[in-house]
Amino acid sequence: MTAASDVIAWKYANAFVPDAEMSTGARSLFLFGSVSSVDWLRQRMGGLWVGGAVTLTRDALYFGPNALNAAAHADDTSQYLPLDRVAEVRDRFGWLTRIVDVKADDGSMLTFRCFGARAFADQIRHAVAARRAGR
DSSP: OOOGGGEEEEEEEEEEETTOOBOHHHHHHSOTTHHHHHHHHHHHHTSEEEEEEEEEESSEEEEEEOHHHHHHBSSOOOEEEEGGGEEEEEEEOOSSSEEEEEEETTSOEEEEEETTHHHHHHHHHHHHHHHHHTO
């Protein structure tokens, strides 16, 4: 990641990770039937929501899981998207918090939910515009 002086904004957030899988350690902690419930949810939603934080810098958008979620998932659920590759930023309805979809030029998506999502989406749009303008 970049230096702290390059950070424009950050938010506690849950990112949607399509290929998220529970770790073996996390599976061993679940009570009877709970693991299959999580697997069912993952299958129905097409992934899992992972808790952590989203950081917007002058050159990228980064999601990093919190320590609990890093331990609970089998693989690294971090996501990184350079602002030069951002094609579109949308915010949309979500229960309790709005959802932000940041679409990359290759069609991939960084999706997260947080409080203040509309304003954060605007900050991302402004950072992308500033990057393109060379500021």
